[in-house]
Amino acid sequence: MQPRRRAAWLAGACAILTLVLPTLSLADYIANIQFAHNGPTHFPHGERAYVSFDYDITVPGGARLKVAPYHDGAPMPSYSWSGSAVYGPGTGTHTTWFSYLTGERYVDQYYVAMVSDDWSTTYLELLLPVNYFFGEHGIFNIETSHDSPSWLRRDTYLYIDFDYASTEAGGVRIGVLPYHQGTFCTGCWGPAQELLPPSGSHGTCFTFPSQDADVDQLRFTMRAADGDTLTSFFVPVDLHWREYEISNIALDPLSPEGLVHHEHLTAAFDYSSPEPFRVWAHPFTDGWYTPNYAVQDGGVVPAGSGTLSRYCTIISGDAWIDEVRLVVKDAASVELLLEVFVPVRYHYGEHAVRNVQYAPPGPAILSHDEFVAT
Numbered sequence: 001m002q003p004r005r006r007a008a009w010l011a012g013a014c015a016i017l018t019l020v021l022p023t024l025s026l027a028d029y030i031a032n033i034q035f036a037h038n039g040p041t042h043f044p045h046g047e048r049a050y051v052s053f054d055y056d057i058t059v060p061g062g063a064r065l066k067v068a069p070y071h072d073g074a075p076m077p078s079y080s081w082s083g084s085a086v087y088g089p090g091t092g093t094h095t096t097w098f099s100y101l102t103g104e105r106y107v108d109q110y111y112v113a114m115v116s117d118d119w120s121t122t123y124l125e126l127l128l129p130v131n132y133f134f135g136e137h138g139i140f141n142i143e144t145s146h147d148s149p150s151w152l153r154r155d156t157y158l159y160i161d162f163d164y165a166s167t168e169a170g171g172v173r174i175g176v177l178p179y180h181q182g183t184f185c186t187g188c189w190g191p192a193q194e195l196l197p198p199s200g201s202h203g204t205c206f207t208f209p210s211q212d213a214d215v216d217q218l219r220f221t222m223r224a225a226d227g228d229t230l231t232s233f234f235v236p237v238d239l240h241w242r243e244y245e246i247s248n249i250a251l252d253p254l255s256p257e258g259l260v261h262h263e264h265l266t267a268a269f270d271y272s273s274p275e276p277f278r279v280w281a282h283p284f285t286d287g288w289y290t291p292n293y294a295v296q297d298g299g300v301v302p303a304g305s306g307t308l309s310r311y312c313t314i315i316s317g318d319a320w321i322d323e324v325r326l327v328v329k330d331a332a333s334v335e336l337l338l339e340v341f342v343p344v345r346y347h348y349g350e351h352a353v354r355n356v357q358y359a360p361p362g363p364a365i366l367s368h369d370e371f372v373a374t
Contacts, residue, residue: 028056028370030065030112030124031360037140040131040235042220044138044165044199048097049130051110054360057088063114063123065094070109070127078103086117100134107132126365137166137230139174139220145205148238150247151340153272157205158239160218165199170225172196176204179217179234187211195225208241215239244328244338245272245305246279251324256345258352262294264311265346267324272305276331281310284323284341292316300331314348321346 036050043049049069057063064084069076081098113125145159146152166172173193178185190206216239221232252266259265267281278298283290295312310326321344328338359373366372 028058029360029364029366030055030114030126031362031364031366033112033128033363035110035128035130037130037132039142040133040233041140041142042133042135042138042231042233043099043140045101045134045136045167046099047134047138047140047165048099049107049110049132050095050097051112052093052095053112054091054093055087055114056091056360057114059089059116059123061117062086062088064117064119065096066111066113066115067096067098068111068113069098069100069105069107069132070111071106073109073127075111076105076107079105103134104136105134107134124365124367126363128363133233135231137164137168137172137222139164139222139231139233142220142235144218144237146239146247147249149240149249149340149342150238151240151242151245151338152207152247153245154211154241154243155207155209156241156245156272157207159203159205161201161203162220163201164196164222166222166230168198168224168230171198172230173223173225174202174204175221175223176206177219177221178206178213178215178239179219180214181216184219185213185215187213193223211241213241215241242338243274244277245270246326246328246338246340247271249326249340249342251342251344253354256347258347258349258354259314260352261315261348261350262313263348263352264313265321265324266309266311267326267342268307268309269326270305270307271301273301273303273328273337275303276300277303277328277337278331278333279308279310279326279328281312282325282327283312283314283319283321283346284325285319285321287323290314290319290321292319298329298333317348319348321348 031054033053069079079098082096109127110130111127114123139162141163143161160176175193188206188208217234219234222230247270249269280295280298283293292315294315296310324342324344326340
């Protein structure tokens with residue numbers, strides 16, 4: 001089935017890095033390449049790894065659009081894919097896929113190409129990094145209730161939803177456990193692993209009820225009814241449990257960006273606190289406050305949960321900001337309760353170039369003499 005959701009981790013980041021293969025380029029472009037599954041994904045046999053992209057074809061008679069799985073720069077055998085009609089001449093958007101029906105396969109590159117209608121000539125081709133595994137048992141379309149990075153309040157649950165499938169006729173049990181630097185995080189609590197049908201959708205959760213914790217990986221494990229491990233893998237995250245919560249942080253404008261003096265850089269976030277508190281957003285450069293900064297007043301916020309925003313700015317000088325620091329203090333502004341550093345890339349000055357967009361958008365491969373507009 002085609003995925004209902006897209007994973008939260010690292011969404012779209014890996015698609016920026018492309019390896020362009022040498023070829024004769026006669027067509028215009030393949031651009032705006034988007035994967036339906038981002039981050040580590042374990043597919044069961046028959047599940048499709050979808051990709052969509054824009055194209056412009058000027059070859060008389062049109063061209064075909066091809067995809068394939070690669071590993072270590074080499075094509076992999078025995079896969080199935082959607083095939084391709086002849087498209088163009090002209091522009092459009094295309095969605096296609098590949099899959100495996102048997103065997104265990106690790107795919108680390110997704111090959112996309114434009115070829116002649118008789119398959120004899122390759123006009124454009126490129127490889128993009130992915131992290132896909134195909135086998136008899138799979139867990140995919142993973143979503144979490146909190147984005148990375150997030151700092152959750154103790155006893156706050158992280159909810160994880162996913163699809164799964166297995167050839168195990170007797171059903172499966174699926175657990176998700178927190179890890180830090182390769183070691184299981186003790187002190188967590190979650191529900192018992194119930195016996196599930198061989199395929200479907202499922203959700204689970206865990207929390208740390210009484211202690212601080214730092215989690216950099218989630219370990220997904222599928223077991224048979226008798227306890228035998230069928231598959232197990234790790235997904236990177238950046239999650240923390242403390243007495244106070246700042247989570248689901250959203251920056252406006254998005255990083256990277258250029259801003260002019262006095263223009264606001266705003267951080268919006270969810271919060272939870274057992275007592276009244278104050279919170280500020282500070283710009284940091286090389287581990288210290290960025291010179292000539294100003295911040296929004298951190299007024300007293302009542303105890304409880306909700307959503308807040310705070311802004312900062314630079315009022316003079318040329319400055320690069322590499323972190324935004326969210327700092328939480330008690331109502332008297334004496335005790336430091338929590339501080340959060342979010343890596344960013346912003347430039348402040350008298351003039352700014354911003355909201356830069358490319359046409360066609362990347363990741364992309366273009367023929368010689370094809371223009372990129374901004």
